[in-house]
Structures are given as structure tokens and as C-alpha cells.
Amino acid sequence: MAEQRSDVISWDEFFMRVAFAAKLRSKDPNTQVGACIADTDHRILSVGYNGTPHAITDEAFPWGDSDDPLNDKHSYVIHAEANAILNFRGSLKDMQGATVYVTLFPCHECAKLLVQAGVGEVVYLDDKYAGTMDNLISKRTLDSCGVTYRKVQMPHGLS
Ligand SMILES: Nc1ccn([C@H]2C[C@H](O)[C@@H](COP(=O)(O)O)O2)c(=O)n1
Ligand SMILES: [Zn+2]
Numbered sequence: 737m738a739e740q741r742s743d744v745i746s747w748d749e750f751f752m753r754v755a756f757a758a759k760l761r762s763k764d765p766n767t768q769v770g771a772c773i774a775d776t777d778h779r780i781l782s783v784g785y786n787g788t789p790h791a792i793t794d795e796a797f798p799w800g801d802s803d804d805p806l807n808d809k810h811s812y813v814i815h816a817e818a819n820a821i822l823n824f825r826g827s828l829k830d831m832q833g834a835t836v837y838v839t840l841f842p843c844h845e846c847a848k849l850l851v852q853a854g855v856g857e858v859v860y861l862d863d864k865y866a867g868t869m870d871n872l873i874s875k876r877t878l879d880s881c882g883v884t885y886r887k888v889q890m891p892h893g894l895s
Contacts, residue, residue, distance in 0.1 A: 745892050747778050751837040752861055752888045758785040759816065759839050763794050764809065766801075769816035772837045773824065773855065781826060781834060784819030788812055817846035821853050828854060835859055837888070841866070844873035851881040858885035 745753070751772045759770030762785045773781045788797050792812065802808040814822070817838060824831065832854040836842075841863040842850060850858065858878065865871045878885055 743892065747774070748837075748859060748888050749890055749892055751780070751835070752839070752859065752890060753894065754780065754783060755816075755837040755839050756861070756894050758783045761785045762787060762816075763797075763799065764813065765799050767840065769838065769840045771816040771820040771839075773820050773831065773834050774837065775830060775834045781831060782820045782824040784816045784821070784823050786813050786816045787819065789814060815843060815846050816840075817842050818849055821849055831855060833857075840864065841871060841885070842874055842878075844870050844877060847874040847877040847883075851877065851883055856883060858883060859888045860885065861888055861890070863887070 751774045755770040755772040757770065758772065759768040762768035762770070764786055767786070769786045771784045775781055788794065789812070797809070797812065798807045799809050800807070801810070805811045817836060820836065833856040834854065835857040836850055836855050837859045839861045841860045842858060863871070875885070
């Protein structure tokens with residue numbers, strides 16, 4: 737009888753790999769973010785990455801930081817989590833209690849969107865802005881709304 741495989745990746749690893757693949761599509765030169773939303777039956781509902789609204793071409797886009805909001809990328813970029821929610825083609829009731837896998841901890845604006853979309857859990861890879869005001873607001877929002885969050889374990893790595 738064939739031996740059973742012992743190195744099958746977990747659902748957490750699988751969905752985080754999907755989120756990681758999505759972030760490879762991002763044109764942001766500084767921070768690429770991917771998100772994958774999976775339902776309680778381990779089905780992928782949607783995927784997204786940080787990018788521009790569709791009519792803005794990469795060439796015309798100011799991909800830098802600037803004190804001038806007109807020339808600051810943050811004024812224009814749609815975050816990975818927001819794109820994942822927007823890309824979802826099903827009924828929002830199917831997203832109730834879903835898990836979002838994100839390569840970077842959600843900002844406070846995305847935290848609000850995820851709560852309203854019905855997401856019940858956030859699993860993140862990196863939290864490089866931990867301790868910033870934005871990050872504290874995000875965590876307070878998630879805590880207040882009963883959305884749990886945890887850092888993913890990737891025993892097989894990402895390659
Ligand atoms: N959870 C997040 C946080 C940030 N983003 C996007 C927004 C920008 O494109 C980039 C952050 O750039 P930085 O300020 O680090 O130069 O990441 C996101 O999609 N989701
Ligand atoms: Zn965000």
C-alpha cells in the first residue's frame with residue numbers, strides 16, 4: 737500500500753500562499769499586499785492585491801510617497817483587502833464568518849470594511865506597522881467587533 741504523504745500543507749498555509757501569490761501582482765514598489773478570503777468550508781471566495789483603480793494606468797500613477805496628497809500613492813491605491821471584498825461575486829451572506837488571509841495586517845480602514853463584510857477572522861503574515869496609531873485603531877476595531885486575529889504559521893515556508 738502506498739505511504740501517506742506526511743508533508744501536506746495546512747489550510748492556513750494554502751490560503752496564505754494564495755494571498756502571497758496575489759501580492760506578486762502588485763505594482764507598488766515599496767509594499768505589496770495580497771489577500772485571500774476563504775469561507776468556513778475552506779472554499780476561496782475572493783482574492784485581491786493593492787493596486788490602482790482600473791482606469792488609472794501604472795505609468796500615470798505616482799508610486800511614491802509625498803507630503804502633497806495629489807502626488808501621494810496612498811491617496812489612490814485600493815488596498816488588497818478592499819479589492820478582495822470588491823472582487824467577490826457571491827452574496828455577502830456567504831462571507832459571514834469567513835477568514836481573510838492577508839500578507840500584511842489590515843489598516844484601520846480595511847478593518848472596518850472586513851467587519852462590515854462579515855469576516856470573522858484575520859490571519860496575517862506580517863505586522864510591520866504594529867504599534868502605529870493606524871494599527872492600534874485597526875486592532876481596537878477588530879477587538880470591539882469580535883473579529884479574531886492571529887499570525888499564521890508557515891512551517892513549509894513560502895517557496
Ligand atoms: N493592510 C494593507 C496595508 C497597506 N496596503 C497597501 C497600501 C499601499 O499600496 C501599501 C502601503 O505602502 P507603504 O506605506 O508601506 O509604502 O500597501 C494594503 O493593501 N493593505
Ligand atoms: Zn487597508
